[in-house]
Amino acid sequence: MSSTVIDDKPVTPCLLLDVDRMTRNIQTLEARLKDLGTPLRPHVKTCKSIEIARRMMASDSPGITVSTLAEAEYFFGHGIDDQLYAVGIAPGKLDRIARLYRNGLALKLTLDNSDAAGRLGEAAARLDCAFSVLLEIDADGQRGGFRPDDPALLEAAGLVTDAGCGVLGVMTHMGASYDCRDARCLERAAERERDAVVSAADRLRTAGFEAPVVSVGSTPTATFVRNLEGVTEVRAGTHVFMDLFMAGLGVCTTDDIAISVLTEIIGYRGNAGEWLVDAGWMALSRDRGTASQTVDCGYGLVCQESGEVIEDIFVRATSQEHGILARRDGEPITPDRFQVGQRLRILPNHACATAAQHAGYWLVGEDLAGGRFWPRMHGW
Template sequence: MAHLSDLDTPAAVIDIRRMQRNIERMQRRMDELGVAFRPHVKTSKSMPVVRAQLAAGAKGITVSTLKEAEFFFSEGVSDILYAVGMTARKLPQALALRRRGCDLRILTDNADSARAIADFGRERGEVFDVLIEIDTDGHRSGIKPDEPALLEVATALADGGMRIAGVLTHAGSSYDLDTPAAQQAMAEQERAGCVHAAERLRAAGFSCPIVSVGSTPTALAARHLEGVTEVRAGVYVFFDLVMANAGACSTDELALSVLATVIGHQVEKGWAIVDAGWMAMSRDRGTQKQKKDYGYGQACTLDGTVLPGYLLTGANQEHGILSREGERDPNIAERLPIGTLLRILPNHACATGAQYPAYQALSENAQVEPWSRLHGW
């Protein structure tokens, strides 16, 4: 088995100990709140990670692509929620999964899609389990809890013979908040809005067994989850700098990093050049609008210790510019000589992970083993 220092760079490294702590922390919180936990596996797209989540107590998984659903079903996971609005052209793929025995639930937030699902299912003798997406924060897609469209979509599904499996929401705007009070308020807004939507459906005579909420910050901040049946969260498994800024974790809880090598210097500018540019880190600059801008990532030593103030302040395709925040370091070449191995913490773990076909899973004795990762759609 290889050691961390033996790897070619750049490489995506998972600190297994940190990952396991993150998994246990979230599962413990969900158990305390008395809800089922359905992790969003789009963050890792890796079976060893998902096995650890299920072993800790997760009940099923959430996916962002049908390719993920196919892959994890082939690996023995059958309880799967596809949490992206369904389009008519993807229904044959969803049907094939269900016909193979996958307990696949799908999602819609509009009557046109609901009618397409109903027409397709009815013509093929299939009753799809469909959740209706609810917009509780104006962040992205979904129907607002009080909108008439909620009952219109439910009617289209029910009249077409489909099962209304429940309602689902994601308070993605929680990523923009950074105090416990604000996160708690958003968690309650997310919970209350989704529960209200479920109550409207039930009052109108529709079934609504599932009430599904979740984002990493709100899952950890929620005071109670009355009326909720399950929570979804994804990035918690690795965390990242956006989550650190949002108050969901500290930088020493980040389980994903990019191993990089110092390959040059621009001493007059106070730069060290590393072989990890935006192709290695991704172009995600999610911390740019937060309270602390980490550039393209936070530099750490090989053992994962943060180097305070040293950030990946610029990036080209294969070159990263590492410098000291706010001032020039005239001694950077002596501090970080050619060949130095560094680990760079990413802004967005999902985006950085997506740059690699495999992770390098790091054990406590600094040995690494490859963990494959799903790519594409």
């Protein structure tokens, strides 16, 4: 990926990171979890940057959470040797994982079904590798995992230990929290998340498995949870940047959103009363997550170059390298409102998706002279 600076200014479109906001977001969650007595294992799938991951790790963080083996390798290369790979294991990846084990990264794996447990056991024997495994618990019926009362949970744990591998414990992700519309719903989702995983851990322990790790995670539940009794770690990642979807959930406000896409105005569409900018879906991503929320933010909310939100303007539509700015109320934007060549910022619907479109982060913030760039890693 290339990333270009001309005359000491990054070219548009590019991704800006407000370091002060990021630091505040990290500290806010850290303080919450400290009050609740449970450490954070930050999920680095949002940032994919060693500079940011290091800042996300609190003094008591056991390690990080990753979503790809490329992340595992990149962060291990940067010295982080306690990692949970939080995607149900596909057997075809076990050879590569065994190499990581031999090189010193005992990557904690996620196992979400008995068939995969059987395949894991075969690979452990073939590769002479004792994998460490968390069993994924399905707390909301939305993705993978064992229901807490599923007989297959104990069966899978047995297959794992029979193969000489370790059952470290249980983990879950409460994807259903993303469908909430108010705080009470999020609090209940966090309760259900905790209950599911704690009861599954109890069952494992009653059956003789040690299962020391009880891991939960999502930025919304981490923000609204009131009780983490029995939980040993929380995984969250989006909180580092926040986004319009999280603001729509009530997890943050637009003033907390730490990343934005810098863009330049190309021209005015007089017939429609709309303005064209040079950030299309390639820079913003195709994510339309806020379409299902009370306030649909289109492809993003528009801010002045300084970061101040322009309340009535959003990105109505995109093509690959064009964004179309319109008023939220459907009225035309007047021709005196902006000018060709003016720079604006666009707040993202979904931080993970928008950041993934960029080679890295241009830092902005009070303590920075500007011009600093932190690269991101990509791929699988």
